[in-house]
Amino acid sequence: MFIHYISRYIEYLEVERGLSVNTLQAYRTDLYSLADFIKENINLDDISLIKRIHLNMYIKNLYDKKYNPRSITREIASIKGFFKWLCINEILKHNPALAIEQPKLPKRLPKVLSVKEINDILKEHMSIIDRAILELLYASGLRVSELTNVFINNIDLKAKYLKCCGKGSKERIVPIGNKACQAITEYLKERNFIVKKYNINSKYCFIKENGKRLTRQDVYTLVNSIGKTIDKDISPHTIRHSFATHLLENGADLRVVQELLGHSDVSTTQLYTHISKKHLKDIYFSINK
Numbered sequence: 312m313f314i315h316y317i318s319r320y321i322e323y324l325e326v327e328r329g330l331s332v333n334t335l336q337a338y339r340t341d342l343y344s345l346a347d348f349i350k351e352n353i354n355l356d357d358i359s360l361i362k363r364i365h366l367n368m369y370i371k372n373l374y375d376k377k378y379n380p381r382s383i384t385r386e387i388a389s390i391k392g393f394f395k396w397l398c399i400n401e402i403l404k405h406n407p408a409l410a411i412e413q414p415k416l417p418k419r420l421p422k423v424l425s426v427k428e429i430n431d432i433l434k435e436h437m438s439i440i441d442r443a444i445l446e447l448l449y450a451s452g453l454r455v456s457e458l459t460n461v462f463i464n465n466i467d468l469k470a471k472y473l474k475c476c477g478k479g480s481k482e483r484i485v486p487i488g489n490k491a492c493q494a495i496t497e498y499l500k501e502r503n504f505i506v507k508k509y510n511i512n513s514k515y516c517f518i519k520e521n522g523k524r525l526t527r528q529d530v531y532t533l534v535n536s537i538g539k540t541i542d543k544d545i546s547p548h549t550i551r552h553s554f555a556t557h558l559l560e561n562g563a564d565l566r567v568v569q570e571l572l573g574h575s576d577v578s579t580t581q582l583y584t585h586i587s588k589k590h591l592k593d594i595y596f597s598i599n600k
Contacts, residue, residue: 313346313358320396329480331456333527341389345369358397363407366390370411380414387413421552421582422545429553431541433490441533443491443498444517444525448534448547450491452554452572454478455530455547461516463502468492477573485571555580 321339324330330338348369349355355365373383387408394408424432429449437445448458457475465474472486487495495516502518505511509522517525530547538545551572558568569580 313349313356314343316358316397316402317342317346317393320393323396331478333456334478337385338389338392341386342393344386345390348372359403361407363410366408366411384413387411422549423556424541424543424545424549424553426557428541428543429550429557432537435537435540437537439494439498439501440517440519440525441537443494444530444533445537445550446491446494447487448530448550449554450488451475451485452551453485454551454573455527457573458530458547459515459517459525459527462514463516464514466495466516468496475573479575481573481575483570483573 317339320342321335324338325335345366349361349365352368352372353365355361370383370387373386378386391408391411394403394406397403398406433442433445433449444458447453448455451473453461453475454477457477461473461475467473471488471492472484474482474484476482502516505518505520505522506513511518511522513522513524515524519525519529534545534547534550538549543549555568555572558571559565565577565580569577572580574580
């Protein structure tokens with residue numbers, strides 16, 4: 312019965328909330344882990360018998376296994392969302408997850424590259440598709456999943472913008488600069504050759520030399536590899552963070568950056584103002600040693 316309701320909840324998240332495949336998998340993994348623990352250690356399969364003490368036992372088990380506090384925070388969020396849905400749908404009368412406390416997390420500023428480091432990366436010799444990907448990531452601040460899901464028909468190089476689908480299936484228009492447009496133009500010539508060679512009709516903008524769709528892992532591998540040229544361990548999200556930080560450091564309005572990043576809450580975007588202040592402080596003290 313427990314697994315049955317988890318399946319219904321995941322279906323709700325997919326159909327009505329439009330969550331990504333990766334997010335759905337994270338929820339599924341978290342909730343299956345809870346179900347396994349409850350069944351094996353408490354011998355319960357009836358979801359109506361779950362109490363707060365049982366959930367606290369599961370969370371304590373995560374601490375005992377030395378789980379990262381951020382992983383525990385995510386699992387608690389999954390559990391709270393699930394039991395809230397059960398109550399909204401009148402499957403449960405009382406919510407046992409209501410008062411579960413989240414672990415206190417240290418504030419951690421995301422890793423950001425300097426403008427010089429970005430320029431050094433973009434000066435490196437690379438393939439046409441790699442340059443198009445990196446130029447577009449820095450020009451737009453796209454998430455890696457958004458980049459791999461960009462449709463060929465959603466890019467307008469004359470108007471210099473693209474349409475992407477972000478979290479929760481929310482569409483937004485993102486402007487792209489001259490260098491990114493030039494890099495994409497060069498890539499599209501190569502893409503046309505690949506399309507004809509393999510006689511394919513892919514709706515996705517980015518496809519590999521073998522005609523297959525570009526994956527998230529391909530982009531992670533590319534960015535991590537190119538980061539080694541400046542002795543940095545970076546990911547696509549590092550470039551996204553750098554994009555936002557550089558905009559704010561050059562006077563962009565916080566609300567504009569929020570729209571460009573596709574953040575639903577401006578408080579998420581405000582994190583980058585702290586990065587900018589730290590950056591300015593570092594420059595000040597490097598000059599005034």
